[in-house]
Amino acid sequence: MLDIHNHLLFGVDDGPESIEETINLLTQAKEQGITGIVVTPHHLHPRYNNTFTEVENKINELLCNQQIKDFNIQLYPGQEIRITDKVLEDIDQHQIQGINYSKYLLIELPSNAVPHYTKNLLYEIQTKGFIPIIAHPERNKAIAQDINLLYELINNGALSQITASSLTGELGKNIQKLSIQMIEHNLIHFVASDAHHSENRPFGLSPLFTTPKLNNMESTIRGLLHNNEAMIQNKDVVKERPIEFKKSKFFGLF
Ligand code: FE
Numbered sequence: 001m002l003d004i005h006n007h008l009l010f011g012v013d014d015g016p017e018s019i020e021e022t023i024n025l026l027t028q029a030k031e032q033g034i035t036g037i038v039v040t041p042h043h044l045h046p047r048y049n050n051t052f053t054e055v056e057n058k059i060n061e062l063l064c065n066q067q068i069k070d071f072n073i074q075l076y077p078g079q080e081i082r083i084t085d086k087v088l089e090d091i092d093q094h095q096i097q098g099i100n101y102s103k104y105l106l107i108e109l110p111s112n113a114v115p116h117y118t119k120n121l122l123y124e125i126q127t128k129g130f131i132p133i134i135a136h137p138e139r140n141k142a143i144a145q146d147i148n149l150l151y152e153l154i155n156n157g158a159l160s161q162i163t164a165s166s167l168t169g170e171l172g173k174n175i176q177k178l179s180i181q182m183i184e185h186n187l188i189h190f191v192a193s194d195a196h197h198s199e200n201r202p203f204g205l206s207p208l209f210t211t212p213k214l215n216n217m218e219s220t221i222r223g224l225l226h227n228n229e230a231m232i233q234n235k236d237v238v239k240e241r242p243i244e245f246k247k248s249k250f251f252g253l254f
Pocket residue numbers: 005006007080194
């Protein structure tokens with residue numbers, strides 16, 4: 001099993017603060033049967049910047065530690081890129097590169113809104129040869145209120161990644177319901193942990209298979225995990241045509 005979004009590197013963002021905390025996360029990943037991890041520290045975030053080369057260097061540094069090496073978990077370079085007007089410039093200057101050198105970029109929206117320039121910027125990213133993956137759209141307030149904001153972006157070629165703890169209900173019943181609806185409307189293509197800390201924001205991938213509410217979604221979840229593998233190999237992912245939300249779904253009898 002492969003995780004494609006997490007904050008495993010220490011001292012670079014709001015993830016672990018020490019190598020011990022990174023080791024705790026790796027211990028947890030191992031227990032959950034995770035064999036590979038794309039590390040995705042924040043980039044172009046209001047508080048954190050991590051260029052692709054810096055991420056590569058940090059991984060190499062980490063792998064000099066025998067204890068880390070002994071986990072035998074493959075580490076791949078990536079970034080969680082906040083959507084700003086600097087994204088295109090950073091692509092041109094190679095400060096942004098594809099996840100594990102692929103055509104895929106993990107893009108983070110601000111948590112409250114979908115900025116007005118999002119659609120255009122995701123289009124521009126695609127003209128540069130990259131496929132944007134929207135990180136955890138279920139946690140964006142504007143999308144939670146109008147899921148068709150996400151539909152529009154997916155319909156225009158973006159992909160998206162849901163956070164495992166949203167789907168398992170760890171983050172609340174409403175976000176779980178929303179997550180399931182997004183999957184049912186073919187708006188989600190990957191599932192990842194977004195782990196930051198072994199206790200506060202842990203790797204939560206194995207609970208996907210032990211949560212009763214997700215029992216009948218096992219093959220769908222396996223499909224999302226399979227897309228994780230395809231992504232790091234720079235292969236095309238399996239996706240279905242996105243389905244628009246009908247207002248009647250919200251208003252029931254009215
Ligand atoms: Fe993240």
